[in-house]
Amino acid sequence: MPRLDRSVGRDVHIHDANNTNVALGGLVLTPGVTNANLYLMVEILVIFTNTFSLQYEGGTKVEKDDGPLQPGKYFIVSAGSFNVTDEAFLVRTISHATGTRVASFCESVRSRDRKCVISGLNIITLGGIDIWDGFEASHIFPLAYESHWINNDYGRWVSIEPPRGGTINSVQNGILLDSVMHQLFDNYFISINPDDNYKVMAFRPNARGIGSHHLDPGYFARPDAPLDSVLRWHFRQAVLANMRGAGEPIFEHDFPPGSDIVGDILHGPRAAARMESELFGRLGAQVELFHRAKKA
Template identity: 65%
Template sequence: MPPIDRSRGRNVHIYDANDPATVLGGLILAKGVTNTNFYSMVEMLFIFTGTFFLRDEGNTKIEKDDRPLQPGEYSIVAADPFNVHNEPWLARTISHATGSRTQAFCDAVRSRDRRCVISGTEAVGADAGVWSGFETAHIFPLAYEGHWNTHNYGRWITIPPADPTKGSINSVQNGLFLEATIHQLFDSYAFSVNPDDNYKIVFFSFDPRNLSGKHLDQRFLNDPQRPVDQLLRWHFRQAVLANMRGAGEPIFEHDFPPGSDTVDDILRGPKAAERMEFELFGRLGTQVELFPTAGGDGVSA
């Protein structure tokens, strides 16, 4: 089955003012995205060596303010040449934290949150140990632990796992408790949380639950074990790159009907090697060397 096209349904399009025929990127506009937010996203997508501003299709300069971004075509007017950012995007499929290595991680995240931190839906069976309909999510995926170690992302962790041999990537600070369907959207970068805008939930795709534009609640933010901002920032940046750069990255099919040749479907699709390694990790729990390992993390400490 072909991957889902992220650019389908875009109603915001980005151009270089000097090349109005070439689309550089775009966005499916959701509630809560402001002009200031849009500027910050553009700065993640492109490398500027000088000043720039955005102009709408009516040739009006867009100010950095809290007005809602409007659908339309936007041109980048830059004092100097600029380039599309080549920061790697880490291919990711729907994942589940399973096995003895992640059990303590799941327990810690469940104990901390006891509800979906995005929708607010309570796990009413928590006291009875019933967590049906909910899942624990790694913000930075466990399958990329090699990348985590290479770039020393563990430097952001202040609460290590109870068993240090499980790796800092399994810290409660790298986890969120989510409804199962919301977990799938999080893993596919359909939405993210922007810690630099009061922890706003931002959808980059269609928002079936009307969650975009809302903010994480203060009860969650006041918890000393909550996720560190650097990891939320990393995920948000990955979501911007996945959804807004060029035509966007593929969204991989994960619901294969019985009898499907899953391996063949993966190998004939985009980013086959990365996806196959990710799928093998998810099924076997075997650490493999997923790429890319080169390039910066794009996130300041």
């Protein structure tokens, strides 16, 4: 099957003013993206040694304001040197939190949110029983990379530790999403920018028309709310995935019966990293049971 490319449909292109023929990256423009948003994303995408500004193709300076971003070419102007960052990107696949070590995580996220935080879709209560069909307690920082979480001491951000499962399973690393939003979130097609009043950024159009709106800041003021630092990490990953160079690969996740899933992964881009993420996402609960059995 054809492989999707994050650069398809880009109508915003970012260039070095001193080397206008080579694009450093770009963006598929969606409603609500502002000039100030572009400045912030360029600061993630590029490492500068001095201050910088952006110019339109005609040489006019782009103001760092809330004016709507326009399609076209944008040029970075700086008195110092700069380079596109080589910051690591963590390949991510659609994940589902299952198993006993994440049970308290799911319960805590459900109890706190009771609706999709991004779409606003509410759960249904029937006969006093909450119906959770189509809603998923989602890790902001992926559970598949717990070793990365531990090695970089991201647990230092957490103030509410779960009864089991480690700090990565804190409610502060979780968010309740409906299944569509979960797919978009895990694929880095949507993200929440805590540094722009919790604005939902869409990095490509979606069928729901989700993006550009601000979430309730009161929700994020709760002591058990998702952490700004974790949301900021996810937003950085979304910028790197979608804007750097030609963008990171988009992986197929809806395999029809009889598909050679392993073959598709092994012959595709980022095979080793994707295999690791897929195995944990699909077999996480079984892996946990295996390790428990070994210890018994």
